[in-house]
Amino acid sequence: xxxxxxxxxxxxxxxxxxxxxxxxxxxxxxxxxxxxxxxxxxxxxxxxxxxxxxxxxxxxxxxxxxxxxxxxxxxxxxxxxxxxxxxxxxxxxxxxxxxxxxxxxxxxxxxxxxxxxxxxxxxxxxxxxxxxxxxxxxxxxxxxxxxxxxxxxxxxxxxxxxxxxxxxxxxx
Amino acid sequence: xxxxxxxxxxxxxxxxxxxxxxxxxxxxxxxxxxxxxxxxxxxxxxxxxxxxxxxxxxxxxxxxxxxxxxxxxxxxxxxxxxxxxxxxxxxxxxxxxxxxxxxxxxxxxxxxxxxxxxxxxxxxxxxxxxxxxxxxxxxxxxxxxxxxxxxxxxxxxxxxxxxxxxxxxxxx
DNA sequence: CCGAGGTTGTTAAATGTTGTACAATATGAT
DNA sequence: ATCATATTGTACAACATTTAACAACCTCGG
Numbered sequence: 251x252x253x254x255x256x257x258x259x260x261x262x263x264x265x266x267x268x269x270x271x272x273x274x275x276x277x278x279x280x281x282x283x284x285x286x287x288x289x290x291x292x293x294x295x296x297x298x299x300x301x302x303x304x305x306x307x308x309x310x311x312x313x314x315x316x317x318x319x320x321x322x323x324x325x326x327x328x329x330x331x332x333x334x335x336x337x338x339x340x341x342x343x344x345x346x347x348x349x350x351x352x353x354x355x356x357x358x359x360x361x362x363x364x365x366x367x368x369x370x371x372x373x374x375x376x377x378x379x380x381x382x383x384x385x386x387x388x389x390x391x392x393x394x395x396x397x398x399x400x401x402x403x404x405x406x407x408x409x410x411x412x413x414x415x416x417x418x419x420x421x422x
Numbered sequence: 423x424x425x426x427x428x429x430x431x432x433x434x435x436x437x438x439x440x441x442x443x444x445x446x447x448x449x450x451x452x453x454x455x456x457x458x459x460x461x462x463x464x465x466x467x468x469x470x471x472x473x474x475x476x477x478x479x480x481x482x483x484x485x486x487x488x489x490x491x492x493x494x495x496x497x498x499x500x501x502x503x504x505x506x507x508x509x510x511x512x513x514x515x516x517x518x519x520x521x522x523x524x525x526x527x528x529x530x531x532x533x534x535x536x537x538x539x540x541x542x543x544x545x546x547x548x549x550x551x552x553x554x555x556x557x558x559x560x561x562x563x564x565x566x567x568x569x570x571x572x573x574x575x576x577x578x579x580x581x582x583x584x585x586x587x588x589x590x591x592x593x594x
Numbered sequence: 595c596c597g598a599g600g601t602t603g604t605t606a607a608a609t610g611t612t613g614t615a616c617a618a619t620a621t622g623a624t
Numbered sequence: 625a626t627c628a629t630a631t632t633g634t635a636c637a638a639c640a641t642t643t644a645a646c647a648a649c650c651t652c653g654g
Contacts, residue, residue, distance in 0.1 A: 259490040260553045271554035278565050281577040284584050289461040291587035318431045363602040363649045381432045382443035400579045405453040407572045412456050415463035535619045535632040
């Protein structure tokens with residue numbers, strides 16, 4: 251998914267008499283566009299720096315989630331939810347990663363419909379090999395460009411928004 | 423795009439003796455994940471609220487860029503750059519939008535290789551119809567959840583990062 | 595126990611995206 | 625002017641994602 255803006259060209263021509271549209275102020279718009287630009291370019295750059303490891307961002311995300319999961323495995327549906335993918339897409343994705351030897355499908359004891367996606371030893375090793383480079387990327391292109399105060403302030407500002415969006419997602 | 427994290431599970435097991443990996447501190451990690459989560463869920467939600475208008479985020483972004491462009495048109499390559507898409511992908515995308523009546527391909531006077539993507543009247547009208555709803559979405563899920571001070575502070579923090587990433591992108 | 599209705603994960607087909615190669619055209623040094 | 629080099633947009637093929645349909649399985653009220 252991607253992007254959005256809030257119309258400079260359009261907002262100038264008001265069909266008057268209708269419910270007023272709350273256009274963004276100059277500052278709001280600057281901020282909004284900066285946020286958008288950083289999100290997108292950062293995704294782009296981090297994905298780029300993952301390529302030498304033969305991993306797409308999607309693959310890496312799966313590895314992260316699984317490696318932090320109990321027993322390094324997770325139910326397909328939960329994994330799909332956690333990574334914001336459709337079940338179908340995840341199914342394909344896991345098939346690919348299975349072929350690459352990073353992950354394994356595992357029957358689910360309690361529920362014979364269910365499957366676990368389980369990180370293989372090779373998947374775990376890949377993780378350990380890739381993660382340090384990735385952290386360095388995140389630092390270099392993002393984290394290290396803020397002061398500790400900025401980080402605290404931005405976290406305080408963002409956390410409630412994340413919560414709001416998570417809640418929305420939940421009951422969608 | 424997507425993802426990334428900086429490994430809690432992995433960072434605990436150090437193969438000692440190698441160049442130390444600069445893992446994120448707890449605060450840094452919280453912030454990083456909040457940023458990621460907000461970016462992704464916001465994209466998701468805004469895309470969702472664009473669906474009733476029969477537009478994908480990609481389509482909307484093209485409309486925005488074109489509607490703010492002189493003469494409401496732009497060279498294919500410039501549009502591809504502006505929207506962070508490959509030329510190939512943009513070509514397909516414009517074909518689709520052309521079929522939908524939103525956009526038109528137009529010969530380029532000075533350069534017989536070139537083409538403009540030109541917003542049609544219908545494209546412009548679509549823009550005017552959709553933009554107000556989109557702004558409301560952006561406000562409701564993002565902008566209105568910050569104080570003016572937070573907005574100023576975050577813009578000040580993000581702008582240099584955007585510039586850094588833009589520069590990287592430029593010489594890639 | 596039965597069956598209606600929900601959930602799980604996969605699949606096929608349609609659609610979208612990426613990477614590479616290409617023809618047409620421009621540009622610039624000589 | 626001429627040629628080597630670069631740029632523009634498209635086309636094809638390989639790949640990824642979405643959509644809708646599905647079989648297999650759980651759950652729970654009766």
